[in-house]
Amino acid sequence: MSYQWNWGIFLSPAASGDGTYLSWMLSGLQTTILLSLSAWVIALALGSLMGVLRTVPGKWLSGLAATYVEVFRNIPLLVQLFIWYFVLPEVLPFGLGERFKQDLDPVTQQFVSAMVCLGFFTSARVCEQVRSGINALPRGQKNAGLALGFTLPQTYRYVLLPMAFRLVVPPLTSEFLNIFKNSAVCSTIGLLELAAQGRQLVDYTAQPYESFIAVTALYLLINVVVMTLMRHVENKTRVPGYLGGK
Amino acid sequence: MISIDNVSKHYGSFQVLTDCTTQVKKGEVIVVCGPSGSGKSTLIKCVNGLEPFQAGTITVNGVSVGDPKTNLSKLRSHVGMVFQHFELFPHMSITDNLTIAQEKVLGRNKDEARDKGLKLLDRVGLKAHAAKFPGQLSGGQQQRVAIARALAMDPICMLFDEPTSALDPEMINEVLDVMVELAQEGMTMMCVTHEMGFARKVANRVIFMDKGQIVEDDSKDAFFGAPRSERARQFLAKILQH
Numbered sequence: 001m002s003y004q005w006n007w008g009i010f011l012s013p014a015a016s017g018d019g020t021y022l023s024w025m026l027s028g029l030q031t032t033i034l035l036s037l038s039a040w041v042i043a044l045a046l047g048s049l050m051g052v053l054r055t056v057p058g059k060w061l062s063g064l065a066a067t068y069v070e071v072f073r074n075i076p077l078l079v080q081l082f083i084w085y086f087v088l089p090e091v092l093p094f095g096l097g098e099r100f101k102q103d104l105d106p107v108t109q110q111f112v113s114a115m116v117c118l119g120f121f122t123s124a125r126v127c128e129q130v131r132s133g134i135n136a137l138p139r140g141q142k143n144a145g146l147a148l149g150f151t152l153p154q155t156y157r158y159v160l161l162p163m164a165f166r167l168v169v170p171p172l173t174s175e176f177l178n179i180f181k182n183s184a185v186c187s188t189i190g191l192l193e194l195a196a197q198g199r200q201l202v203d204y205t206a207q208p209y210e211s212f213i214a215v216t217a218l219y220l221l222i223n224v225v226v227m228t229l230m231r232h233v234e235n236k237t238r239v240p241g242y243l244g245g246k
Numbered sequence: 247m248i249s250i251d252n253v254s255k256h257y258g259s260f261q262v263l264t265d266c267t268t269q270v271k272k273g274e275v276i277v278v279c280g281p282s283g284s285g286k287s288t289l290i291k292c293v294n295g296l297e298p299f300q301a302g303t304i305t306v307n308g309v310s311v312g313d314p315k316t317n318l319s320k321l322r323s324h325v326g327m328v329f330q331h332f333e334l335f336p337h338m339s340i341t342d343n344l345t346i347a348q349e350k351v352l353g354r355n356k357d358e359a360r361d362k363g364l365k366l367l368d369r370v371g372l373k374a375h376a377a378k379f380p381g382q383l384s385g386g387q388q389q390r391v392a393i394a395r396a397l398a399m400d401p402i403c404m405l406f407d408e409p410t411s412a413l414d415p416e417m418i419n420e421v422l423d424v425m426v427e428l429a430q431e432g433m434t435m436m437c438v439t440h441e442m443g444f445a446r447k448v449a450n451r452v453i454f455m456d457k458g459q460i461v462e463d464d465s466k467d468a469f470f471g472a473p474r475s476e477r478a479r480q481f482l483a484k485i486l487q488h
């Protein structure tokens with residue numbers, strides 16, 4: 001087999017007529033980053049809320065949060081994506097589904113579905129991390145907060161969560177990395193993120209090696225940046241005299 | 247000040263407290279002792295509502311602790327509590343540990359809270375450590391900060407839950423000294439402790455608990471002189487031997 005390497009392909013004009021094949025890659029990269037970051041915001045907010053609810057006294061709230069986790073953790077990501085994108089707009093009440101399909105352009109529809117899907121899927125995992133962080137704290141910490149006159153929400157806000165989040169920075173880093181990698185699944189509903197652009201480039205140029213090497217390198221680059229960032233967060237929030245702090 | 251009437255508590259079928267009754271008057275120092283598992287920590291945690299109880303009543307300064315309508319946070323904000331494992335907040339500096347509840351619960355402004363906190367820190371002899379974090383202090387130092395943190399809320403009474411039992415022997419005295427001083431100033435105190443020297447020095451009464459019941463509730467002289475129950479005699483003989 002003889003393969004004609006051609007790294008110059010990225011600089012040749014793209015078949016779409018605007019820009020080069022490199023600009024396809026960069027636009028895919030941009031979509032992947034925007035999608036993952038916005039989904040991460042949802043995952044962190046919702047996951048933290050659910051993680052807190054799993055630890056509060058009272059069976060109702062913790063049961064609700066436990067059910068939430070089991071649902072979103074035990075259905076394959078791909079199936080969840082299809083449900084959000086193909087099924088949900090059909091069954092939403094009050095004409096919301098119709099408005100979703102008619103008022104938004106297709107790219108936005110794909111993006112919103114993918115963002116919500118990734119966000120909810122990851123939030124179930126963040127929830128479990130946050131819960132384990134809270135449960136890892138000595139029980140007396142909660143009592144100490146309450147004994148000083150803090151309400152339960154204040155005890156979480158000032159006493160439990162600041163330490164719980166510090167404890168779970170390393171597992172949260174993995175989830176943050178996962179969300180970028182999982183975002184590649186969203187190419188299946190037609191969203192032109194990084195992996196999809198890579199495949200499209202193969203279809204147009206028949207240069208699969210260059211294309212997928214570039215895609216791989218860009219995913220790696222994203223994750224190196226994320227890891228560096230999270231390590232910085234970990235160092236910044238390290239508590240003196242506690243768990244490897246100075 | 248604190249009135250405990252016929253309090254009973256159970257976890258499922260396990261009875262933790264049975265029909266406990268006692269009073270703590272303003273300015274009194276009460277020492278609660280007894281073998282482990284006798285319910286003394288549970289009893290003291292019932293006083294500020296950290297542990298719920300199923301029967302009986304507890305009133306603190308006229309407020310019923312078990313009443314669902316009681317604002318427990320407000321009640322707790324002026325009942326100081328010191329724990330076995332200190333429970334300082336590890337992510338905050340010593341100063342912040344002393345000021346956060348003053349600011350967020352009592353609504354004091356930053357400077358006022360800081361002045362108050364530092365004054366109390368000086369009082370427990372740790373002024374130089376204001377900028378440090380709890381993990382950088384010894385156990386005895388942390389417990390003194392914990393006492394200062396409780397005092398910063400201007401409590402009407404103080405609850406101590408085995409304040410010295412997690413400490414190395416050489417640090418016990420520095421904590422007891424602070425507690426003795428407090429007692430001599432007239433603070434109302436309820437202390438779960440096995441430090442009988444402390445009890446002899448400052449206690450007005452000693453309560454002895456066994457299997458969830460208050461077996462003895464007597465003046466310290468009567469208690470140390472001639473405990474009425476066999477169980478208390480055995481207990482005293484064991485802990486006073488060494």
